[in-house]
Amino acid sequence: MVPSAVAERLADTQQAAFTTVPVDLGDRSYPIHIGSNLLQEGRKLADMITGSTALIVTNTTIAPLYLERCTEALKSAKPNLRVESVVLPDGEKHKSLEVLQQIYTRALELRLDRKTSFVALGGGVIGDMTGYAAASYQRGVNFVQVPTTVMATVDSSVGGKTGVNHPLGKNMIGAFYQPQGVLVDTSTLDTLPDRELASGLSEVIKYGLIHDTALFEWLEGNMQALLDRDEEALTYAIQQSCLNKARIVALDEREAGLRATLNLGHTFGHAIETWQGYGAWLHGEAVAVGTMMAAHMSVLQNWIEPSILDRTKKLLLQAKLPISPPPGMTPRDFMELMAVDKKAQDGGIRLILLKGPLGGCVITGDFSKEALQETLAEFCH
């Protein structure tokens, strides 16, 4: 059974039912609309577009699936809108400054002005890149997120972290830049491969572990429904994740403190992604391993009951997510790569670790170095 959503439920008489989660950021506040077939309907998306031109940024996998639908939706809702597009190569290894250039080039070739809205149609890679392109093109144009992966609907489309990878570090070039709105059309998830679906669930488990006990317990009873793509379950997971993220972002937009808790497992996970040269594993897969390592370290320090680690492992395994680093990666690789992290301060790494009952965590540089070494030795084999 899915409990009733906390978010306000709205139902238009003629349009698809949807829920809206607000992101409260003063004059940069925006809505996250969540519902099935919202893209087809057009109006919700068109309402978020400012100016007379939209540039849809997508990739070679998503374009054949949803570019026409997105373009037609915008044109039918706003007949005078000029709609253009740019199609990037697919994959994490293309989340780079080199490929970002393709967005600027297309926008300049089309003579797009400062009133243009960029539309990110895709997963987290497209969302992060489009957001950064929007933040920097002519010093800033508006943008809208249309996430099409679980990862993007539950996490990356919300909160305004935008950017690209550097060969030496994940997401190292970027900006905080909020969208005008987020449109989650849950029907786009129908075409998402199982592996990508599971990857996104890794971040849903994260919200449960760091702040939301009820969500974690709900996942324990509903993981199979999510893997089976039960519409109600997926929508609930997306809504609850967006509520969690919107609350945290509203309190700490630029990661002065609280927001860093969203980085549970990411210092380890980003090290894995960088070590692989990006793309061999999906982001959520690397985060799954990182979450296990952070939970293991927390147990070693007696900060959490071992049962929390066991329950986390069970959920990750049920989702068929990895729980060990890729073969060949050594403790030394981890230590070198983890030093390149945006949470590092004065040369020391800081980690998000679990502490107290389920749902509790801390951001700290004050952890046992032996516990870290023991964890790396245990996981790298």
Ligand SMILES: NC(=O)c1ccc[n+]([C@@H]2O[C@H](COP(=O)([O-])OP(=O)(O)OC[C@H]3O[C@@H](n4cnc5c(N)ncnc54)[C@H](O)[C@@H]3O)[C@@H](O)[C@H]2O)c1
């Ligand atoms: N900005 C943030 O707050 C934030 C949060 C989490 C993750 N991220 C970033 O997001 C990225 C990962 O995002 P992701 O997991 O969505 O990966 P992704 O964007 O690479 O998408 C995964 C794959 O699914 C394909 N795809 C997307 N939508 C599809 C659909 N509906 N049907 C079929 N195929 C589809 C993509 O083309 C791609 O091949 C990473 O770069 C990560 O760092 C950012």
Ligand SMILES: O=C(O)C(=O)C[C@@H](O)[C@H](O)[C@H](O)COP(=O)(O)O
């Ligand atoms: O929104 C945030 O804040 C997060 O940390 C969400 C993470 O899931 C996401 O992977 C983010 O891109 C990581 O940010 P980074 O600052 O560690 O690069």
Ligand SMILES: [Zn+2]
């Ligand atoms: Zn993440």
